[in-house]
Amino acid sequence: MLRALTSALRLPRPWRPLRTRSCASHGATGDPEIQVRALTGRDQGITEILMNRPSARNALGNILVSELLEALAQLREDQQVRVLLFRSGVKGVFCAGADLKEREQMSEAEVGIFVQRLRGLMNEIASSAVMGLIETTRGLLPGAGGTQRLPRCLGVALAKELIFTGRRLSGAQAQALGLVNHAVSQNEEGNAAYHRARELAQEILPQVDISSGMAIEGICYAQNIPTQDRLEGMAAFREKRPPRFVGK
Numbered sequence: 494m495l496r497a498l499t500s501a502l503r504l505p506r507p508w509r510p511l512r513t514r515s516c517a518s519h520g521a522t523g524d525p526e527i528q529v530r531a532l533t534g535r536d537q538g539i540t541e542i543l544m545n546r547p548s549a550r551n552a553l554g555n556i557l558v559s560e561l562l563e564a565l566a567q568l569r570e571d572q573q574v575r576v577l578l579f580r581s582g583v584k585g586v587f588c589a590g591a592d593l594k595e596r597e598q599m600s601e602a603e604v605g606i607f608v609q610r611l612r613g614l615m616n617e618i619a620s621s622a623v624m625g626l627i628e629t630t631r632g633l634l635p636g637a638g639g640t641q642r643l644p645r646c647l648g649v650a651l652a653k654e655l656i657f658t659g660r661r662l663s664g665a666q667a668q669a670l671g672l673v674n675h676a677v678s679q680n681e682e683g684n685a686a687y688h689r690a691r692e693l694a695q696e697i698l699p700q701v702d703i704s705s706g707m708a709i710e711g712i713c714y715a716q717n718i719p720t721q722d723r724l725e726g727m728a729a730f731r732e733k734r735p736p737r738f739v740g741k
Contacts, residue, residue: 524545525545525560526544526545526546526556526557526560527542527543527544527545527557527560527561527564528542528543528545528582529541529542529543529564529568530543531573531574535695536691536694536695536698537573538573538574538575538576538698539575539576539577539578539691539694539695539698540568540571540574540576540577540578541577541578541579541580542561542564542577542578542579542580543580543581543582544557544561544579544580544581544582544583544587544588545581545582545583546583547582547583549589549592549594550583550586550588550589551581551583551586551587551588551589552588552589552590552591552592552593552594552595553588553590553591553592553611553614554592554595555595555607557592558607558610558611558614559610561614561617561618562610562613562614562617565614565617565618575697575698576694576697576698578687578690578691578694579618580684580687580690584683585683587686591611591637608637611637612637612638614637615637615638615642616638639656640652640656643655643656646671646672647670647671647672651670663676664676664677664686675689675693677689720741721739721741722736722738722739722740722741725737725738725739726738
C-alpha cells in the first residue's frame with residue numbers, strides 16, 4: 494500500500510525508517526512504526542512523519558510513542574525543516590488514540606510513566622504542527638492533557654459534556670465546534686485530508702524563514718533586556734520564589 498501511495502503522490506524521496514539511538518523491539522515483524530520523509534522541489538522544507546501501525550490502527554503504544562518522540566527530537570535540530578506534517582499509512586485511520594490493550598497489561602507504575610511520556614508527546618506535537626484529535630472511551634478519564642486542552646478550546650461546559658459522554662465527533666462536527674480548522678470530503682484514494690494539509694503546508698512554506706525569524710526574535714528580546722520585569726524574573730529564579738512583575 495505504501496508503494497502505491499508513493500506512486501500516486503509522486504513524492505521524490507523514499508520514506509526512511511527513523512534511526513533511533515535506542516528503542517524497544519519493533520514487535521514480531523521488526524518493522525518501525527513511523528517513517529520520515531523530507532520533500533524536495535517546491536515542497537523543500539516540508540517534512541512528513543508517517544505513522545504505520547496497521548495492526549492497531551495507529552494506536553499510541555510504547556513503541557510508537559518512543560519513535561515519535563525520537564523523531565521530533567531529531568527534527569527539532571534540523572534547520573531545513575520548516576513545516577511538519579503528520580500522516581497515516583493506514584487507510585481510513587489517522588490514529589485510534591491510546592493503545593488500551595497494551596495499557597491493560599501494564600502495572601500501575603508503568604501506566605503512570607507511559608501517560609507522562611504521552612503528555613510530553615502531545616505537547617511536542619502541539620508545538621510542531623497543527624493537529625486535532627479527540628478519542629475518548631466511556632469510563633476512562635483523558636490522561637494525556639485532554640482535560641486541560643479541551644476546556645481551553647471549547648469552554649468548560651462543552652468540554653465536560655464531550656468528556657463525560659465519550660461522544661465521537663465527525664470531521665464536520667469537530668470543525669463546527671472549532672476543534673479542527675478544516676474538514677474535507679473524502680476522495681477515492683482516502684487521502685483527502687492529507688492533500689488539504691499539504692496545500693496548507695505549501696501556503697506556510699514561503700513565510701518567515703529561520704534566519705528572518707531569528708532576527709525578529711532578536712529584536713523582540715532586545716526590547717525586553719532593559720525592563721525591570723526581566724531583572725525581577727531572574728532574581729525570582731535565583732531566590733526560588735514567585736516573581737512579582739509590574740509591567741515595566
